[in-house]
Amino acid sequence: MKVLGLLSGGKDSCYNLMHCIANGHEVVALATLVPEEGVDELDSYLYQSVGTSLVTLIAKALRLPLYQRTITGKPVHLESTYGSRTKNRGLDQAKKDGIDGDETEDLDELLHQVKADFPDLQGVSTGAILSTYQRTRIEHVASRPSLGLTCLCYLWQRPEAELVDEMLGSGLRAVIMKVAGLGLKVEDVGKELGAMRPKLARLEELYGSHVAGEGGEYETITIDCPLFHESIQIEEAETIVTDPSPVAYYRVKRATLQPKENHHVPTQTQLRESLRLDVDGIEGMSRFDEESEDLLADLKEASESYPEVEDLRLSSPASYSLMERGLSLTQIQHQNFLLADMDDFPKANKAYSAFFGSSPPSRACVSVVLPVNQRVRLEAMGYDDSLLPERSVLGRSALHVQSISYWAPANIGPYSQAVMAGHRLTIAGQIGLIPPTLSLPSPQSFMEEAVLSLQHVRRILAVLRSTSTAGGGWEGWVEGVICWYARSKDLPLAKCAWTAHAKTNGYSKTPVAFIQVPQLPKGALVEWQFAVHTGRRVTPVIHDDEEIPVTCKHDQYNDAGFSGIIIESALGQSHFAVHHFESLGAIADGLEARDVPFASSLERAFSVRVFYDESLTERQVSILRETMKDKSTGAVTLVPVISTSSLNEKQPLCVIVYGQ
CATH class of the missing domain: 3.30.1330.40 (RutC-like)
Known part of the structure; x- marks a missing residue:
């Protein structure tokens, strides 16, 4: 299907695009929601705001059109689910069960803007791993009758440590743009994710923190991945410490695209191989877990006798x-x-x-x-x-x-x-x-x-x-x-x-x-x-x-x-x-x-x-x-x-x- 990539610029949204392509989908455009000009960090439950100034460069590196919209709404409805349990057929179908003034409705406007230019759009790529709050809102908007889009969320419920290691192993590079978790320091801002991986493992062992940052411990911006035609070079930036410390973020003042030697964008088959996917198809990646493989083996050796269970x-x-x-x-x-x-x-x-x-x-x-x-x-x-x-x-x-x-x-x-x-x-x-x-x-x-x-x-x-x-x-x-x-x-x-x-x-x-x-x-x-x-x-x-x-x-x-x-x-x-x-x-x-x-x-x-x-x-x-x-x-x-x-x-x- 033809897919729109919802892009915060972070590691998750970019890595999910790789899985979309490996599954045979065609990414035709990118879209992002950003804070108003002059605002580095926004109090949003749904959107990443730190580092979104680099999304324009990411779109250029991907050779894809970028759609942007300013976030005007606020996090009004804070429940894990969004919208009414009933079908309100009397409402405007474009905003069925929408909540006026909620930041979720900014996404509705953005997706309709893209759909007008790509009427054959069928899917939306999103990098949610554990956030039910984020996933349900994107699904709610995408599935509205006037859009009819299917969400592709290949990172959902993946084990975090395994997932981060896969990202790094695939050639994805990301920079820590914000820290707000126990054990992370101001000096960690601006470091690459690969260099931070051992520390993240230690913090998980000590405090039970999330290796992939799903608890809000950190946010990233992707500076390179196999899909990029060029990599991003951050040339000038400063670290901003906010109250309470040690919450800090990276303000990028200047960044450029740098050529990649002997670079070619991988094909679907090559992506499958780089993502360590089964040769019979991408579904082999998690078709059976270890327990299910053992059960399947037992079934193949099954006889006609069964234990007596009352x-x-x-x-x-x-x-x-x-x-x-x-x-x-x-x-x-x-x-x-x-x-x-x-x-x-x-x-x-x-x-x-x-x-x-x-x-x-x-x-x-x-x-x-x-x-x-x-x-x-x-x-x-x-x-x-x-x-x-x-x-x-x-x-x-x-x-x-x-x-x-x-x-x-x-x-x-x-x-x-x-x-x-x-x-x-x-x-x-x-x-x-x-x-x-x-x-x-x-x-x-x-x-x-x-x-x-x-x-x-x-x-x-x-x-x-x-x-x-x-x-x-x-x-x-x-x-x-x-x-x-x-x-x-x-x-x-x-x-x-x-x-x-x-x-x-x-x-x-x-x-x-x-x-x-x-x-x-x-x-x-x-x-x-x-x-x-x-x-x-x-x-x-x-x-x-x-x-x-x-x-x-x-x-x-x-x-x-x-x-x-x-x-x-x-x-x-x-x-x-x-x-x-x-x-x-x-x-x-x-x-x-x-x-x-x-x-x-x-x-x-x-x-x-x-x-x-x-x-x-x-x-x-x-x-x-x-x-x-x-x-x-x-x-x-x-x-x-x-x-x-x-x-x-x-x-x-x-x-x-x-x-x-």
Whole structure:
């Protein structure tokens, strides 16, 4: 695609351009936002201002047109996400959900200026590594309907030390333009990054500082990289010390371009080699991490025998069901999007996307064996964050990454990779896409797809556990898992993949159900859906005149297939369990046996999903529906599928999954 390079002039934005080209994209122009004339340093949460005077030289060295715009806005909206959760269709689509006076809107004006000159522009290059604040704002603006741009963010979530070493190894040279971190001195200003690398390593070991400067420890300007036709020579500069010391920055008074002897701009293939990329394509760089490579090797040697792992119920601090509390679509945490035919997905998804803006719910999408008069069935789980103090870390937060990267598949659509609300975390269904290409392995391989999709889950969890804006610092546990698969012959490998993954990650007692369905998104062979508990206790705000209901009768099931919205509160104990039944009589017996955990737990469940074999007759389904509605106080969704299974049982007639 044709790409615009958002350029601060620092090492990250320039290095990401190298990856854009190595991925086969064409960089056609550069753009930067700068402070007004005479201002060296601007109080901005989004843009680098120190050293931007050299961006003009960088553009000349790259032989690309440069678009500049003066920053006029301020950091008004300081939340990690940007914009409204709802689709405000009445607003000017060019500034959908924009916030007047916010510095983010300066980027909107700049991108529209470039788009007017390059109407076939498709992508935007950005050098974000860890900053959710920066990435979400660029994604929000770029994805507006009047722009329709895809963000390319190949540095996202890369290990910092490894990344800095790769930059230096590729031939990129950068100068420290500002220091503002513990252990960095005024005299470090103006030094090259390569010379500072040993010191940065020591500071990381001593203080836990960020080697790549992601904690604001330092900023850089690139003076040379393989894409430059000339290098930049800083001929006159001074160090400005600001209050409080030792915050200091480099004010460049004069700089020139210097010829590079025997220089040629590397081709895409040469860039791949210099960036140490796999010969089969750039996706090889981070297609599998070490754990996934070990799992893939184990799968290749898999036999038909599997360890005996029981499906156990897990208990934890958590929730009761709340309904009819006047909550909106913005408080939905997770959606299960069930289609009769995956060919209907584009049309159904277009209608679905009209209801969600930024921070949309997580979502799993599969096709199931719906009755002939139904095309779509939706199940939604919501969270009442009005019970919590304002800006509580236990409120609702989403991981919504729309940028193309090497990390995990981008969400080019109205759903988030994960949503955390209170103590519970829901992860979108993950299929085995190769992140930088958003394509499935070719030739198609169940083993590779299973390993990749489990790797995506692991990486999503790692980000959420470490991100302060998402209330990081928790360990938690996996409450339950559903493995959706499309071919009956792949069930043994699905069980083997889960067993190996569970053993490595400590999930051996996690309830898991294996559900065969006709189709998965993009023709994938497997999709994993995880429910996670963070282990945190949620204390809601309860007013003196307010009563918190602990149970509610679900009566919203209808023939259209919508099972109602389940609203969580943050009180009590929770359980997630998977139960298997060979017959409808076994279900009835289990419900009548009051001393059986299944019966008592089901009465307190906020969510019940019943996966049943498509071979059931219409009368049997009717009996099943009435039985579950009569015995459960939560929302009940019936899901007809090809077959059901667990680790230890062949093909039960019915699988009941519930959360309490």
